[in-house]
Amino acid sequence: MDYIPRELAATLDRALGVMPVVVLTGMRQVGKSTMLRNEAAFRSRSYVSLDDYATMRSMQENPGAVLDTEDELTIDEAQRVREVFQELKRVVDKERRPGRFLISGSANPALLRGVSESLAGRAIYFELPPMSRREISGMTGKPPFLISFLREPSTPKKKNVKLLNDAEVLTGGLPPVSLGEAADPRIWFTGYEQTYLERDLRDIASVDNILGFRDLMKLAALRTAQLLNVAGLARDARLEAKTAARYLGWMEATYIIRRVQPFLRNKASRVKKSPKLFISDSGLACHLADCRDLSDDPMKGALYETYVLQNIISIVEREIPPGRVYYWQTQQGREVDFVVELGKDLLAIEVKSGEKWSRRDLAGLSEFLSVTPRCKAAIIAYNGEEAVKLGDRMWAIPLGVLLS
Numbered sequence: 001m002d003y004i005p006r007e008l009a010a011t012l013d014r015a016l017g018v019m020p021v022v023v024l025t026g027m028r029q030v031g032k033s034t035m036l037r038n039e040a041a042f043r044s045r046s047y048v049s050l051d052d053y054a055t056m057r058s059m060q061e062n063p064g065a066v067l068d069t070e071d072e073l074t075i076d077e078a079q080r081v082r083e084v085f086q087e088l089k090r091v092v093d094k095e096r097r098p099g100r101f102l103i104s105g106s107a108n109p110a111l112l113r114g115v116s117e118s119l120a121g122r123a124i125y126f127e128l129p130p131m132s133r134r135e136i137s138g139m140t141g142k143p144p145f146l147i148s149f150l151r152e153p154s155t156p157k158k159k160n161v162k163l164l165n166d167a168e169v170l171t172g173g174l175p176p177v178s179l180g181e182a183a184d185p186r187i188w189f190t191g192y193e194q195t196y197l198e199r200d201l202r203d204i205a206s207v208d209n210i211l212g213f214r215d216l217m218k219l220a221a222l223r224t225a226q227l228l229n230v231a232g233l234a235r236d237a238r239l240e241a242k243t244a245a246r247y248l249g250w251m252e253a254t255y256i257i258r259r260v261q262p263f264l265r266n267k268a269s270r271v272k273k274s275p276k277l278f279i280s281d282s283g284l285a286c287h288l289a290d291c292r293d294l295s296d297d298p299m300k301g302a303l304y305e306t307y308v309l310q311n312i313i314s315i316v317e318r319e320i321p322p323g324r325v326y327y328w329q330t331q332q333g334r335e336v337d338f339v340v341e342l343g344k345d346l347l348a349i350e351v352k353s354g355e356k357w358s359r360r361d362l363a364g365l366s367e368f369l370s371v372t373p374r375c376k377a378a379i380i381a382y383n384g385e386e387a388v389k390l391g392d393r394m395w396a397i398p399l400g401v402l403l404s
Helices: 009-016 032-038 053-061 063-067 083-094 108-118 145-151 166-171 185-204 210-222 230-237 241-253 282-288 300-316 359-371
Strands: 021-025 046-049 073-076 101-105 123-127 257-260 276-279 324-329 335-342 345-351 375-382 388-391 394-398
Touching: 009 021, 009 123, 021 032, 032 046, 032 073, 032 101, 046 053, 053 063, 053 083, 063 083, 083 101, 083 108, 145 300, 145 335, 145 345, 145 375, 166 282, 166 300, 185 210, 185 241, 185 282, 210 230, 210 241, 210 276, 210 282, 230 241, 241 257, 257 300, 257 324, 276 282, 276 300, 282 300, 300 324, 300 335, 300 345, 324 359, 335 359, 345 359, 359 375, 359 394
Parallel strands: 021 101, 021 123, 046 073, 073 101, 345 375, 375 394
Antiparallel strands: 257 276, 324 335, 335 345, 388 394
16 A cells, blocks of 8 residues: 655755754654655655564664664654663654654653653654544645635635545544455454553553553543543552553553543633543554444544544644644533644534534533634534534534544
8 A cells, every 4th residue: 555645744855954852752553764764854864663583673772873874764663762861862862853863653651751851952753643534535635625715714615525424433543444454443453452552561561450551441431422431440440540650551551542631721610621532543442442333323423523523633733833722611511522732722622423503502602612712713513514604703614524
């Protein structure tokens, strides 16, 4: 299969033009190594992977022998050799030149510990999310609708809209599944889960209760797109609350889950302050929650919301500085699924998995606009075909357009 360009590649290339060290992180099998080896902007760089045992041993014994001789070097799975980071500091301080090192890895704690301890002020880091709808459809050559709309809100011109379907949400964005390389996604996800538990966790932590950890991970999937309640998760997993909190921290550190923080910077009082919990990939969420048919599944709305989030992140985090995504919910029950912040601009988004919406679905958006004057626009994103302006700063936009 031909290589499919990734949204983040141009951002990494821009960063390499400024910083001596650029760090790429992301969940296992998200496509980091494939991008670093195949993206046109990186092909001229020397490449080593510390997943290779001989290379890892060589780097452990004499990292300077490699780092001193390469002008532009990519180091994959860099967290496997801690000695690399101190040596990178020495080489960069000797000649602080942009673009010297591009390093990547999946095990976030080990990688970022090395960066923070040795490369503070010398490095910038980025996370590669699961593949987006734009990437899978080969649309990355066009500006994202979300960015254009945020900068200048207006009703998009009518065009053929490809509805978001259940199969895309069930598949998610991990390349082996989303690109059809895995003959049986259920088997592939089972192997992914086993590898994660047996390898990634071993690399970052000593989990004394793998069965409890697995149960907690599956329970987290059943609660994707819901407010995080650690005590409730712990109780259902039959774990102590502090153990559940620690396990969730490890899931976040290895990009299995994502916490979306509440938006608190407006005039509303009594806004909920707990984060919302999301599995980082909708396909993985469906696997862990054992969802195989979304047509009448009660989790359909939450899984669509999970899929939309990973796509929004793919778009806004390619910006420098990256955009941020929040949620908003009051104690009285008014809510907005996502608040996108890019610089000084704000955009509120409510997600509907169905082809229709009602005026009642606009209540949270309307209240958010009323208490947040600087919000440029609010969108009810639904799975239909018509884009319509609904009033001052309010639009109905098809999901197929929002994610294009």
